[in-house]
Amino acid sequence: MYTQVLIVLLVCVGFVYPNFPPPPPHGRRPPASRRPYTNLCEKVLGQKFLSHPTDCTKYILCIGKTLHNLNCGNKVWDETLDKCVEKGTTKGPDPCLKPKRWGPPQIYASPPRVPPGGRTATWRFAKPVCTAGSTRRIAHPTKCAQYYDCGSNRQEDWWGTHLRECPYPLLFNVRYAQCDHYSNVRCGRRTVPLDPCDYIANQCRTISCPPCIMRFGTCKGLPNGLHPWKNREETPHFLVCKDQRVVFHGKCMSPTPGYRFVFDPVIHTCLQPKDGYKFP
Structure with missing residues (x-):
């Protein structure tokens, strides 16, 4: 009698509380599957502006495959106009009322490094660089x-949270924490920029802006001295390279x-x- 009751209780307990898989060794949880993130600028040729997927006060500048937040x-x-405007003056619907569309909530200012072995690194969530109350100047990890x-x-955060850039052709000196x-x-x-167009400040912010190379020129791969201005040949303009x-x-x-x-x-x-030729 008691044996039959005990068997019935064990069957009921096994039905109500099913068997769970055993915990992983050393108390570690198995890694959760990560969503693959794609580079929004992957198929961009030249440069292109994109609206930010989650924040209407931000936008994305694609220079080739490089993404700038x-x-x-x-x-x-x-x-619609590809530029920053006052709130309430947009040509189309209010961008701040649009639902979230694509992409991760935070985006790296530049693509991550390719790990050893040649495998392509995936895009990840950007981690805050500055801690609360900090006044330090920290070098960018790759630029x-x-x-x-x-x-x-914070009102000067045009290129990203606390992100700044030295004027061309200065670089950031880690030892003295200054340009x-x-x-x-x-x-x-860290990547060393040579051309003026390698600096974000010299890139166009509107579609009516002339290409950067037309405004600043390039000396990449040229020896020191005077050189013709590429794409402005047969004009009085030239460059001095060093x-x-x-x-x-x-x-x-x-x-x-x-x-x-000329x-x-x-x-x-x-x-x-x-x-x-004489000017009229």
């Missing part, structure tokens, strides 16, 4: 001209008023054209 400050991003100013004014001449800075594994950096934007001036001189790309000097 930028900030409008007290304004909002208008994806030698950028740093985080933890004690800065310094590139010859005094050891970047280590250490593959643009150190001066020059313009040929004619000694005779009214006549035009920069010769062969002998690298200013000459008067053969046709003796």
